[in-house]
Amino acid sequence: MNNHSNDAPLTLRDVAAAAGVSLATADRVVNGRPGVSAKTAHKVHEAVQRLGFRPLAAAAELARARSWRFAVVLPGGGNRFMMDIADNIRAQADWFRARRIGVEIIEADVFDADTLAAELATLPGRFDGVALVALDHPRIRAAIDDLVDGGTAVVTLVSDAPTSRRQHYVGIDNIAAGRTAGSLVGRFLGPPRAGEAGGAVGIITGSGSLRDHAERRFGFGQVLSEEYPHLTRLIPVEGRDDPERNRDLVRRMLAGTPDLVAIYNSGEGSVGIGEALAEAGLARKILCVGHELTPATRRMLLDGTFAALVAQDPGHEARSMARVLHALVTGQEIVAAQEHIRVQVILRDNLP
Amino acid sequence: MNNHSNDAPLTLRDVAAAAGVSLATADRVVNGRPGVSAKTAHKVHEAVQRLGFRPLAAAAELARARSWRFAVVLPGGGNRFMMDIADNIRAQADWFRARRIGVEIIEADVFDADTLAAELATLPGRFDGVALVALDHPRIRAAIDDLVDGGTAVVTLVSDAPTSRRQHYVGIDNIAAGRTAGSLVGRFLGPPRAGEAGGAVGIITGSGSLRDHAERRFGFGQVLSEEYPHLTRLIPVEGRDDPERNRDLVRRMLAGTPDLVAIYNSGEGSVGIGEALAEAGLARKILCVGHELTPATRRMLLDGTFAALVAQDPGHEARSMARVLHALVTGQEIVAAQEHIRVQVILRDNLP
DNA sequence: CGAGTTTTGAGGTGCGCAACTCAAAAATTG
DNA sequence: CAATTTTTGAGTTGCGCACCTCAAAACTCG
Numbered sequence A, B: 001m002n003n004h005s006n007d008a009p010l011t012l013r014d015v016a017a018a019a020g021v022s023l024a025t026a027d028r029v030v031n032g033r034p035g036v037s038a039k040t041a042h043k044v045h046e047a048v049q050r051l052g053f054r055p056l057a058a059a060a061e062l063a064r065a066r067s068w069r070f071a072v073v074l075p076g077g078g079n080r081f082m083m084d085i086a087d088n089i090r091a092q093a094d095w096f097r098a099r100r101i102g103v104e105i106i107e108a109d110v111f112d113a114d115t116l117a118a119e120l121a122t123l124p125g126r127f128d129g130v131a132l133v134a135l136d137h138p139r140i141r142a143a144i145d146d147l148v149d150g151g152t153a154v155v156t157l158v159s160d161a162p163t164s165r166r167q168h169y170v171g172i173d174n175i176a177a178g179r180t181a182g183s184l185v186g187r188f189l190g191p192p193r194a195g196e197a198g199g200a201v202g203i204i205t206g207s208g209s210l211r212d213h214a215e216r217r218f219g220f221g222q223v224l225s226e227e228y229p230h231l232t233r234l235i236p237v238e239g240r241d242d243p244e245r246n247r248d249l250v251r252r253m254l255a256g257t258p259d260l261v262a263i264y265n266s267g268e269g270s271v272g273i274g275e276a277l278a279e280a281g282l283a284r285k286i287l288c289v290g291h292e293l294t295p296a297t298r299r300m301l302l303d304g305t306f307a308a309l310v311a312q313d314p315g316h317e318a319r320s321m322a323r324v325l326h327a328l329v330t331g332q333e334i335v336a337a338q339e340h341i342r343v344q345v346i347l348r349d350n351l352p
Numbered sequence C: 001c002g003a004g005t006t007t008t009g010a011g012g013t014g015c016g017c018a019a020c021t022c023a024a025a026a027a028t029t030g
Numbered sequence D: 001c002a003a004t005t006t007t008t009g010a011g012t013t014g015c016g017c018a019c020c021t022c023a024a025a026a027c028t029c030g
Helices: A012-019 A023-030 A038-051 A057-064 A080-090 A093-098 A113-121 A138-149 A174-189 A211-227 A243-256 A271-279 A295-302 A314-330 B012-019 B023-030 B038-051 B057-064 B080-090 B093-098 B113-121 B138-149 B174-189 B211-227 B243-256 B271-279 B295-302 B314-330
Strands: A068-075 A101-108 A129-132 A153-157 A168-170 A200-205 A260-265 A287-291 A308-311 A344-346 B068-075 B101-108 B129-132 B153-157 B168-170 B200-205 B260-265 B287-291 B308-311 B344-346
Touching (some): A012 A023, A012 A038, A057 A314, A057 B057, A068 A113, A068 A314, A080 A101, A080 A314, A093 A101, A093 A314, A101 A113, A113 A138, A138 A153, A153 A314, A174 A211, A174 A260, A174 A287, A174 A308, A174 B174, A271 A287, A271 A295, B012 B023, B012 B038, B023 B038, B057 B314, B068 B314, B080 B101, B093 B101, B093 B314, B101 B113, B113 B138, B129 B314, B138 B153, B153 B314, B168 B314, B174 B211, B174 B287, B174 B308, B200 B211, B200 B243, B243 B260, B243 B271, B271 B287, B271 B295, B295 B308
Parallel strands (some): A068 A101, A068 A129, A129 A153, A153 A168, A200 A260, A260 A287, A287 A308, B068 B101, B153 B168, B200 B260, B260 B287, B287 B308
Antiparallel strands (some): A308 A344
16 A cells, blocks of 8 residues: 555554553553553553554454354245345355354244244353344344343344344345335336326235335335326235235236236245236236345346346345454454445346 | 354364374375375375364464565556545555555556556566456456466456456456446337337447456447347447546537437446536436446436446455455465455445 | 385474463552 | 552463474385
């Protein structure tokens, strides 16, 4: 970098010398151990600042010589996106082992607050770090706060509980995701033909109670009502991320909505939508936008059934979760920019 | 993970014991030092496999106790995106220092093969790793190969030279990026009105000779001719990433093309396009799609001058470059999924 | 078989830090 | 002022590995 980029291997010893104290004292200050006067502590801090000292990560980690236990609480039940996250966590086995981190993936019923809370209640004391797909519910918030009180680092994953005391949220801004889906639908449909009405937009959602889905519906509705008022929004229907339920919902939607021009699925199970449209011979006639890249949505993107997907990268989320928990337990700094999870737009042409 | 996730701190000592050899021999095998019979080497490898041994990253790094010198060769001349990359590299100072890596950012005229080659010729021997924005030109390929021959790890950044012997490319698939831009233009314009022609699409490019720009034009043209044949493509004009040249080009384009409906800029300097359109009172009337998120393109996305941007994340690229070079020089494995740089679509609603 | 070569084992050192002990020095108190 | 408390210095240990030396053991070949 600028040539002051000191490649002289700066050690704590140098800091101690610069501050005019012993190595032991410098160590006490840097590691926050007691028994140092405010004046000396200041001298050391000043030297750290001035020299730009940072403990060599490798040496610190080696010296600490302790291992960590992390738990990741994910919804069970075959949700493809969650399975992707789990796979990506497993794919990091080497990364975890190289840092002496043991990881346990716990499947739980995330849709039921009582069950999830009971599961969380078993964790305090057993883990140094916990990541969970949170239900934003008073009981869950309390369970999270209990974990934090017990000294466990807690991050929420994919769906947040912002009023809990979790240290970090690993996931996308779901309002922005919903808005993005709304803009895609609006722009792809184009302006209304002269003299015609805009048509109806069907909305399918996973669950009425998960915060991420609610935020997506909110963002989607916001954009449509503000910028594409010629489009009629149907009342959102709940498909619980289940392809079969979604298929039935779309069948009914098609039967009851002659002017249907687009369908937005804020949850999973989009494959059921494709099936219902194919049955009716309406694939590619009705504009579809959904979420998350899975084998099924990839296929439907390629064959044109879906025009676009709004997605988050499960690999990035798994790695971010790992880095953040590791940084939290070892007291390292979190690189905010690196941990920001993007709202991705995926078309057929930029499929990864 | 599965409960065989051995959190017993597995060391090389354990491997040696399991293989029935001494620590020294195990060490020789693992670190590829000579003087071990094929039979014993096999025993050790087998034990490594069976126990799933991986050297503890921190200990390995500490023991190696050597420092590295990296050089990053970027185009000079105020290109905003390249400045972002440079800023992101500087922002990683701590990361580099914690790994004993000294980084030098070298500004060079990337558009001129001779100058760039001369610059590259000074590097062999002075650096352990080099990242560069490559010009895909025989002389540059030769310079890259010289570096590799001299034992320097080389990665290309943003623009590739695939036939050189560089170990890795950090950047996006530019054909996909161009295709994505093409699809956005085609879809946002919508189907042609009955009885009307589709209109003309202007194409501005940065340089005719940089590979990334050429690939983008190719991908863009591919999609437009295949899927939106009703649109006329104008001949690409070269703006050299310069806002003022771009402004003049667009002025001329507007004057000479009454049926202009969209402009695609495959390079930088999009702000000049916005200025020319504003002058003519045509902002938001003509669809614009460009590349890269900068303060200027962000503004134009927000005010509607640009409908969408196709972008790559300079932060991700800077970090990926650092990780890859570090992995290459220390002989660690590269996590392919983590280093894949995505082609991002940015609308007003998913602006980071 | 012996001389030479190759392979193996034993052991040491240091990387930079965290975490600790113990004693000496300095500051504080009655 | 002495007695006590607080602060500081000096030193040790071990984290797991890379890298090195030296000698012993196991082979090879004429």
